Amino acid sequence: MHELSIALSVVDLATERAREAGGGRVEAVHLRIGALSGVVSDALRFAFDVASRDTPLEGARLVIEDVPIAAFCPRCRAERTLRDSRLRCPNCGSPTPDLIRGMELELTALEVEDDVPAYR
Amino acid sequence: MSPRIVEIREAILKKNDLVARRLRQVFADAGVYVVSLVSSPGAGKTALLGETLRRLAPTCRVAALVGDLATDHDAVRLRASGAPVRQITTGTVCHLDAEMVERALDGWDLGSLDFLFIENVGNLVCPASYDLGEDLRVVLLSVTEGEDKPEKYPTIFATADLAVITKIDLASAAGYDDVLARRALDGAQPDLDVLRVSVKSGLGMADWFGRLDAARAGKRTGLRV
Numbered sequence: 343m344h345e346l347s348i349a350l351s352v353v354d355l356a357t358e359r360a361r362e363a364g365g366g367r368v369e370a371v372h373l374r375i376g377a378l379s380g381v382v383s384d385a386l387r388f389a390f391d392v393a394s395r396d397t398p399l400e401g402a403r404l405v406i407e408d409v410p411i412a413a414f415c416p417r418c419r420a421e422r423t424l425r426d427s428r429l430r431c432p433n434c435g436s437p438t439p440d441l442i443r444g445m446e447l448e449l450t451a452l453e454v455e456d457d458v459p460a461y462r
Numbered sequence: 463m464s465p466r467i468v469e470i471r472e473a474i475l476k477k478n479d480l481v482a483r484r485l486r487q488v489f490a491d492a493g494v495y496v497v498s499l500v501s502s503p504g505a506g507k508t509a510l511l512g513e514t515l516r517r518l519a520p521t522c523r524v525a526a527l528v529g530d531l532a533t534d535h536d537a538v539r540l541r542a543s544g545a546p547v548r549q550i551t552t553g554t555v556c557h558l559d560a561e562m563v564e565r566a567l568d569g570w571d572l573g574s575l576d577f578l579f580i581e582n583v584g585n586l587v588c589p590a591s592y593d594l595g596e597d598l599r600v601v602l603l604s605v606t607e608g609e610d611k612p613e614k615y616p617t618i619f620a621t622a623d624l625a626v627i628t629k630i631d632l633a634s635a636a637g638y639d640d641v642l643a644r645r646a647l648d649g650a651q652p653d654l655d656v657l658r659v660s661v662k663s664g665l666g667m668a669d670w671f672g673r674l675d676a677a678r679a680g681k682r683t684g685l686r687v
Binding site: 344347348351352354355356359360363366369370373378379380381427428429430437438439441445447448449450451452453454455456 | 466474555616617649650
């Protein structure tokens with residue numbers, strides 16, 4: 343359960359970027375979380391509420407895009423979206439060591455209300 | 463007025479990744495090979511590390527950092543090998559991060575070392591997200607904890623460079639099935655390198671030391687083994 347550590351990193355990074363963007367109130371924080379990142383979205387949402395308390399991010403919505411695992415299948419010579427964390431092609435069953443997506447832990451965007459000052 | 467969208471597209475753990483990159487450069491400049499050990503609690507990280515330090519100490523310059531939530535028991539235990547050992551006590555944090563490693567190394571002359579071992583907090587979930595700047599991430603799996611661990615904790619097994627199956631002397635008593643374990647490991651990371659060892663009986667330990675030597679030699683000559 344390291345979602346609290348991850349949430350604190352989200353708050354730090356988003357606070358810095360929001361300040362650089364003019365210091366308006368952050369209405370929403372957008373993240374991309376890969377299915378193989380080891381981070382659970384629901385736990386992260388809960389942790390974000392705690393981590394953002396008394397910061398400029400307090401009250402911001404957390405919008406999480408869950409990214410499924412995708413890998414290159416060497417036999418099909420194609421990108422495949424995997425059903426679970428077992429790294430095998432869903433079509434032909436070949437091992438798929440080359441991951442294309444699924445490890446993301448990314449801050450993608452902020453929604454900022456310029457005319458409203460940050461909470462703090 | 464509707465809010466303005468500010469595009470960011472940055473890794474949440476960018477700060478950790480930057481420190482890890484800095485550490486990796488420091489380790490490369492110092493010529494020290496860095497191995498991290500991760501596993502669930504009780505899989506045998508400290509036992510493997512203790513034996514590794516003891517066996518390497520006469521011929522190599524070795525040191526270790528050990529992470530735990532509380533106590534310095536592991537550091538005390540490992541200092542019996544004669545190698546310098548520092549404890550990182552994380553408090554409530556369930557993993558090591560690159561900054562903790564950097565702080566713990568303060569004052570150590572890395573140039574005087576051949577190997578540095580970093581024992582992570584016993585945990586198969588959280589350490590997976592944090593790069594420590596290591597050269598080799600080793601995940602341990604003991605025969606007593608179930609062959610399907612790699613299926614339950616895929617991320618740590620997907621990000622490891624080597625898997626070591628420990629307590630292999632207990633395999634038959636534990637009803638351990640190597641084919642099942644290999645299948646689970648392949649599911650998490652196809653073709654992951656696997657060693658089987660027993661610190662207690664010495665079985666497989668020559669392979670472990672061979673792997674460490676080859677990897678270190680590879681780093682020094684610029685080849686990845």
